[in-house]
Amino acid sequence: MYVCICKGITDNQIREAVGDGCDSLRDLRRELGVGSQCGKCARHARHVLREARSANEVSSFSHSSGGEAVVFWPQTA
Numbered sequence: 880m881y882v883c884i885c886k887g888i889t890d891n892q893i894r895e896a897v898g899d900g901c902d903s904l905r906d907l908r909r910e911l912g913v914g915s916q917c918g919k920c921a922r923h924a925r926h927v928l929r930e931a932r933s934a935n936e937v938s939s940f941s942h943s944s945g946g947e948a949v950v951f952w953p954q955t956a
């Protein structure tokens with residue numbers, strides 16, 4: 880879906896940019912040009928950015944634990 884009509888930027892491009900390290904609307908503006916003309920897309924772009932960041936955090940957590948549940952058994956003395 881198009882987020883920024885002026886620059887022809889889609890939500891998938893924003894998600895990709897977040898995966899590549901973009902962490903703010905300023906980063907997206909610099910990398911993709913989002914919000915650099917009329918600015919009407921800024922609010923939606925920020926929403927997609929937040930969504931993508933939290934998805935990346937969940938994904939990196941599951942990678943760090945190998946995606947498996949960690950169970951702690953009670954210690955017996």
Ligand code: FES
Nearest residue numbers: 883885916917920
């Ligand atoms: S819609 Fe993004 S700058 Fe105009």
